Amino acid sequence: MSRAGLVLWRLLQIVPTFLLIGVTIFVLARLLPGDPVSAMLGDRASDEAVNRLRQQMGFDRSILTQFVLFIEGIARGDFGSSTAYRIPVTQLIGERLPVTITLTALATVIALVFAVPLAFVAAVKANRWPDFLIRGVFQVGLSSPVFYVGLILLTVFAAWLRWFPVGGYGETLGDKLWHLFLPALTLALSFSAIIMRNLRAAILEVLTAEFVDFARSKGLAQRIILFRHVLRNALVSTVTLVGLHAGSLLGGAVITESVFAVPGVGRLMVDSIFARDYPVIQALTLVLAVVVSLAFLVTDLIQMALDPRVAR
Amino acid sequence: MSGGPDPILAVERLAVTFDTPRGSVRAVDGVDLSVREGEILGLVGESGSGKSVTLRGIVRLLRANAAVAGRVLWKGADLLAASPERLQAVRGREIAMIFQEPMTALNPVLSIGTQIEESLVAHTTLDDAGRKRRAAELLDLVGIASAKVRLAAYPHEFSGGMRQRAMIAIALAAQPRLLLADEPTTALDVTIQDQILKLLLGLCQDLGMAMILVTHDLGVVAETCDRVSVMYAGRVVESGPVEALFRHPRHAYTHALLRSMPHGGAARQPLVPIPGQPPRLDRPVEGCPFAPRCQLVEDRCRTVAPPFEPVGPAHAAACWASDRLAMAEGTA
Ligand SMILES: Nc1ncnc2c1ncn2[C@@H]1O[C@H](COP(=O)(O)OP(=O)(O)OP(=O)(O)O)[C@@H](O)[C@H]1O
Ligand SMILES: [Mg+2]
Numbered sequence: 318m319s320r321a322g323l324v325l326w327r328l329l330q331i332v333p334t335f336l337l338i339g340v341t342i343f344v345l346a347r348l349l350p351g352d353p354v355s356a357m358l359g360d361r362a363s364d365e366a367v368n369r370l371r372q373q374m375g376f377d378r379s380i381l382t383q384f385v386l387f388i389e390g391i392a393r394g395d396f397g398s399s400t401a402y403r404i405p406v407t408q409l410i411g412e413r414l415p416v417t418i419t420l421t422a423l424a425t426v427i428a429l430v431f432a433v434p435l436a437f438v439a440a441v442k443a444n445r446w447p448d449f450l451i452r453g454v455f456q457v458g459l460s461s462p463v464f465y466v467g468l469i470l471l472t473v474f475a476a477w478l479r480w481f482p483v484g485g486y487g488e489t490l491g492d493k494l495w496h497l498f499l500p501a502l503t504l505a506l507s508f509s510a511i512i513m514r515n516l517r518a519a520i521l522e523v524l525t526a527e528f529v530d531f532a533r534s535k536g537l538a539q540r541i542i543l544f545r546h547v548l549r550n551a552l553v554s555t556v557t558l559v560g561l562h563a564g565s566l567l568g569g570a571v572i573t574e575s576v577f578a579v580p581g582v583g584r585l586m587v588d589s590i591f592a593r594d595y596p597v598i599q600a601l602t603l604v605l606a607v608v609v610s611l612a613f614l615v616t617d618l619i620q621m622a623l624d625p626r627v628a629r
Numbered sequence: 630m631s632g633g634p635d636p637i638l639a640v641e642r643l644a645v646t647f648d649t650p651r652g653s654v655r656a657v658d659g660v661d662l663s664v665r666e667g668e669i670l671g672l673v674g675e676s677g678s679g680k681s682v683t684l685r686g687i688v689r690l691l692r693a694n695a696a697v698a699g700r701v702l703w704k705g706a707d708l709l710a711a712s713p714e715r716l717q718a719v720r721g722r723e724i725a726m727i728f729q730e731p732m733t734a735l736n737p738v739l740s741i742g743t744q745i746e747e748s749l750v751a752h753t754t755l756d757d758a759g760r761k762r763r764a765a766e767l768l769d770l771v772g773i774a775s776a777k778v779r780l781a782a783y784p785h786e787f788s789g790g791m792r793q794r795a796m797i798a799i800a801l802a803a804q805p806r807l808l809l810a811d812e813p814t815t816a817l818d819v820t821i822q823d824q825i826l827k828l829l830l831g832l833c834q835d836l837g838m839a840m841i842l843v844t845h846d847l848g849v850v851a852e853t854c855d856r857v858s859v860m861y862a863g864r865v866v867e868s869g870p871v872e873a874l875f876r877h878p879r880h881a882y883t884h885a886l887l888r889s890m891p892h893g894g895a896a897r898q899p900l901v902p903i904p905g906q907p908p909r910l911d912r913p914v915e916g917c918p919f920a921p922r923c924q925l926v927e928d929r930c931r932t933v934a935p936p937f938e939p940v941g942p943a944h945a946a947a948c949w950a951s952d953r954l955a956m957a958e959g960t961a
Contacts (some may be wrong), residue, residue, distance in 0.1 A: 339652055389814050412714050419869070425720055453753065454900035478812075495671060503932070526733065527691075527728055527730060527733040527734045527735070528733065528734055528735055528736040530685075530690050530728070530734075531726070531734045531736075531796070532736065533720065534690055534720055534721065534726040534800075534809075535720065535721035535725070535747070535748045535751065535799065535800075535802075535803075536687060536717050536718060536719070536721030536722055536748070536751050536752060536803070537717075537721075537747060537748075538717065538751070541747065541751075545739070545747070546736055546739070549738055549739075550737070553738070553802070623738060624737070625737075625738060625740075625783040626737060626738075626783070626785050
């Protein structure tokens, strides 16, 4: 399949995924204990007010009708209005999604910047002290809970040293990245450890491949053997791993965004669940599913570029 | 060894010991080999006799758990004592190597063209256009049709025979003087085996290149090699001109190998196994390593290792039964 063909095919595949998740999330949202209208108006609202709002929001209709309206809305690009913020869901998500995407992208970049060179050193010096040191440090990163690491970074670099802001989000791109750096670092730590371990193992395996011996027998420089022959082959499996972690990275964003008060969709999700904000929960789940699907697609494209055997 | 010009490669008392979790394994135990300019030397022996380790030892392509001793004299200088830079300059440019499994020996994520051109970058001063031209010539040389187009292909797009041809093209890129060929045809179909062998032979002749050809196949040796060395349990037990060695083997092991072949080595046949097992390499062997399986064994074989001695012109063997073999042949 050609590259363009693959992209088109994979984009088409997102449609049934989208529908399936749509049904699931619609049902799940209604299984959440509690009622959105009473959540909005508080315990002491009058029955009349509650009923009026129920009608406004369409909660008085049958579940089936609600579902049909929901799907119709999606088809029009209309996810309704947030019951908590009282603004269109598309606007709400449109404001916050870029924040989370920037955060996770920055986290991925940070994770790779740490993991790739250090995995390389660890593999080349396997079972000698640099390897033990690198693996030990990453092991700590891997076994520390995200919120704990986040709080420590916050205390040290934001509160004490004041190198970074304590929370929030900036205006200009540079300002935004500066605000997002600590949360991204928090998010990157365990991810980086996972990449490091995977890549180190992959490099060690590739180092024993016969084509590496063949490359040596050609009289190539060590640098070329390591970068062109070893690293490139080893990265093929690591790219898959990075792609597969797109989902859990978004999950991690929920925690980091809460710790660092970052106005992204992770925190929005938590807030919306507490507020029984059905329209937002539904739309957000769908949007995140699409984001993850797109991340998989990008992963496949990078893999095609790295490994000609993938492009069948 | 007497006669002929000086060898370009002289391997002297090469020994390779692997440090393994189960103790140390002496895979190569004092091997002597010599190759003259343009000569084809066959290296035969059962599986595990140390042929591959010997070849890898010559260009120091062994893993970190290997300890290498002895000398590998290439044009008079010892490669085992050479600097990494010198070694890198010799590899590919003067001594090249091809492997048994063309699928695993070619890098799956690099095009054939890239894998040829990187050798040219390392060893020649050709510019980009020059390298492209030379790479196409090389594919042409090894019989790959429409070479220009094929340069962009990846190993998985080639058949087994073509991959082996491509590997040969890559190895020949910098015009080496010696090719180390480790069972280059074992992984291929029988018909393709012949084509690849003919190709290698033709290339040696046309380019005046010497070759050490490792094979299980005595028939291949008879057809292609000038001289042959027979390995057993990490040692060279007999070595000599192909004619002399096949007609008058002077080591009981060679004798047994040849006897187990139909038509005295004329037909292409893999080695027929001789009953019994070779000795374990993780403990010292007393006497001749072949003694437990030998039909001509005598008492001293089990206690004293026979010396590797000249038994004819450029012909040497390490066997206490050497004279008896000569006499038996003479009367037959
Ligand atoms: N890296 C290693 N570590 C430990 N032992 C090894 C290693 N490489 C080879 N050996 C051992 O060295 C011995 C010789 O192996 P070698 O590969 O040279 O045999 P060979 O004659 O090429 O056999 P074949 O015909 O099967 O290719 C074998 O017993 C093998 O197990
Ligand atoms: Mg072998």
